[in-house]
Amino acid sequence: xxxxxxxxxxxxxxxxxxxxxxxxxxxxxxxxxxxxxxxxxxxxxxxxxxxxxxxxxxxxxxxxxxxxxxxxxxxxxxxxxxxxxxxxxxxxxxxxxxxxxxxxxxxxxxxxxxxxxxxxxxxxxxxxxxxxxxxxxxxxxxxxxxxxxxxxxxxxxxxxxxxxxxxxxxxxxxxxxxxxxxxxxxxxxxxxxxxxxxxxxxxxxxxxxxxxxxxxxxxxxxxxxxxxxxxxxxxxxxxxxxxxxxxxxxxxxxxxxxxxxxxxxxxxxxxxxxxxxxxxxxxxxxxxxxxxxxxxxxxxxxxxxxxxxxxxxxxxxxxxxxxxxxxxxxxxxxxxxxxxxxxxxxx
Amino acid sequence: xxxxxxxxxxxxxxxxxxxxxxxxxxxxxxxxxxxxxxxxxxxxxxxxxxxxxxxxxxxxxxxxxxxxxxxxxxxxxxxxxxxxxxxxxxxxxxxxxxxxxxxxxxxxxxxxxxxxxxxxxxxxxxxxxxxxxxxxxxxxxxxxxxxxxxxxxxxxxxxxxxxxxxxxxxxxxxxxxxxxxxxxxxxxxxxxxxxxxxxxxxxxxxxxxxxxxxxxxxxxxxxxxxxxxxxxxxxxxxxxxxxxxxxxxxxxxxxxxxxxxxxxxxxxxxxxxxxxxxxxxxxxxxxxxxxxxxxxxxxxxxxxxxxxxxxxxxxxxxxxxxxxxxxxxxxxxxxxxxxxxxxxxxx
Numbered sequence: 027x028x029x030x031x032x033x034x035x036x037x038x039x040x041x042x043x044x045x046x047x048x049x050x051x052x053x054x055x056x057x058x059x060x061x062x063x064x065x066x067x068x069x070x071x072x073x074x075x076x077x078x079x080x081x082x083x084x085x086x087x088x089x090x091x092x093x094x095x096x097x098x099x100x101x102x103x104x105x106x107x108x109x110x111x112x113x114x115x116x117x118x119x120x121x122x123x124x125x126x127x128x129x130x131x132x133x134x135x136x137x138x139x140x141x142x143x144x145x146x147x148x149x150x151x152x153x154x155x156x157x158x159x160x161x162x163x164x165x166x167x168x169x170x171x172x173x174x175x176x177x178x179x180x181x182x183x184x185x186x187x188x189x190x191x192x193x194x195x196x197x198x199x200x201x202x203x204x205x206x207x208x209x210x211x212x213x214x215x216x217x218x219x220x221x222x223x224x225x226x227x228x229x230x231x232x233x234x235x236x237x238x239x240x241x242x243x244x245x246x247x248x249x250x251x252x253x254x255x256x257x258x259x260x261x262x263x264x265x266x267x268x269x270x271x272x273x274x275x276x277x278x279x280x281x282x283x284x285x286x287x288x289x290x291x292x293x294x295x296x297x298x299x300x301x302x303x304x305x306x307x308x309x310x311x312x313x314x315x316x317x318x319x320x321x322x323x324x325x326x327x328x329x330x331x332x333x334x335x336x337x338x339x340x341x342x343x344x345x346x347x348x349x350x351x352x353x354x355x356x357x358x359x360x361x362x363x364x365x366x367x368x369x370x371x372x373x
Numbered sequence: 374x375x376x377x378x379x380x381x382x383x384x385x386x387x388x389x390x391x392x393x394x395x396x397x398x399x400x401x402x403x404x405x406x407x408x409x410x411x412x413x414x415x416x417x418x419x420x421x422x423x424x425x426x427x428x429x430x431x432x433x434x435x436x437x438x439x440x441x442x443x444x445x446x447x448x449x450x451x452x453x454x455x456x457x458x459x460x461x462x463x464x465x466x467x468x469x470x471x472x473x474x475x476x477x478x479x480x481x482x483x484x485x486x487x488x489x490x491x492x493x494x495x496x497x498x499x500x501x502x503x504x505x506x507x508x509x510x511x512x513x514x515x516x517x518x519x520x521x522x523x524x525x526x527x528x529x530x531x532x533x534x535x536x537x538x539x540x541x542x543x544x545x546x547x548x549x550x551x552x553x554x555x556x557x558x559x560x561x562x563x564x565x566x567x568x569x570x571x572x573x574x575x576x577x578x579x580x581x582x583x584x585x586x587x588x589x590x591x592x593x594x595x596x597x598x599x600x601x602x603x604x605x606x607x608x609x610x611x612x613x614x615x616x617x618x619x620x621x622x623x624x625x626x627x628x629x630x631x632x633x634x635x636x637x638x639x640x641x642x643x644x645x646x647x648x649x650x651x652x653x654x655x656x657x658x659x660x661x662x663x664x665x666x667x668x669x670x671x672x673x674x675x676x677x678x679x680x681x682x683x684x685x686x687x688x689x690x691x692x693x694x695x696x697x698x699x700x701x702x703x704x705x706x707x708x709x710x711x712x713x714x715x716x717x718x719x720x
Binding site (some may be wrong): 280288291294295352 | 630
């Protein structure tokens, strides 16, 4: 019981884990060169077939060939972090294999031949690493990778050389972000070879108080060392955030509670809601949930799902058409009010 | 039915009617002089007994002798417009007789010996006048008033000479006030011998979009002419406000609706609510009700009652003790949220 509570507390900060491997096929030109190759289509077709065959036994994957899928589908996959902008740019040769539950995404001919990504809710670097290493093994059984004894896995960009592994943890840091603590934390982490960035936008200004921490260096460390580095940093940030939440609650008290409940009132009643305001207010509700002011088991996850559902391409899909800014704000307000009421956060 | 609908529309602007008479006893010094009279207590005691006897058959009155009632009671009566600041200042000689339903208040030894006031919900100058004239007749049957053939009823201040009658109508003017129309309307009414003032504060800046219109002049016109003047002005303001509400709804549309529903969300959820914000937001809800966005029959009246219940002395009475600003804001938020939810404005 105690351990479960500690885990729940930990995961109120470290909300999800993402693991990514960069790999290249030994026998094909790297994507940057492949793009201008006269036989590009033929070769990328071959690679896609090879990979599909290799993964056939693992899970039920859906193949998205970037050249033939609608823009709108691509936008939605990108919004859900299943494909990248770069994959969309390379559409003449690129594709993605995505598992039914969207936990595994393999991008073909992004910056590298393969970008294998595994995503899981909650915080567990080792489980996530085991899962992705398993997939890596299966692929490498049938496809020889570009590998150098000294450098390790070869990649298009030197930052990915070596293990080709990037471990990322999504952090919900309302107390640190709102109380101006991130500007001191970020440089410290950078010195430790880690990157922290706000989830929307490249700067440190995160909407929704969400930050992603990941290792910057993949060369010169083995996988265990690399994961250990991320784990250390996450545990420090989690403790700092939990401490700061306590301070925040003690120092800001009713003022903070009032802000959170006003956001609840506005989200459940308003008629127009812009994206930026929505992000800020949904973060207030998540903060209210982690501080015990509202919600129950499962509320955090429901709020996160709502946040994902309210990204632009997802709204277009729900509305069934393109919406202008004003129409989007009206649609968002109506949808959010309905969902928030259904969640029964105050009951 | 049509007439009932028109009446309801009219009374969504002209929300209540107040009639006041100033009278003085012929055989006693005016209050200003009485205050420094060595036999003040004796004489005021006599006057109170005379008046109580005269009104005995009319209604069930409660007598409040200002010298002997607690400050807190006086503050609450004042907040409900049943007594005035001046009556409280004259406490050595002053008293008030207030009917059980609080529709009639007779102040003794305010600026004049008698200030008889009748208040009713809704808009009906003639019914209100008849009621107060009836009380006036009953009192004058047993107490001779100071009266001059040429000047009419004599009063302490020349502005009340003549009929001694002040007819007031409370106006809810959200559209005119919010759209900056009052600064043109007020001078016009002043030229017509009428006063318009915001209900809280003496300036024109009304909290809660409430304004009171009343006749300035009581001399040189008979009662019918005086009431006709107020009636004319009210009917023009009502029509202008209704027109402006229509324009407001058409021009501001979803923006206005959003503002109103946000106020609903905040009032039903917040944890701290200052008096000024409460006034503004309750006015939004009343506006939402008159525009048909929310509420049902009786909602306006419930919202008005809530506004009265949230005045400072009334809050103290509900809380059972004196509250600091911060505690008051917390108490108000909790009370308001409960009441707003009970009203079922959105069902």
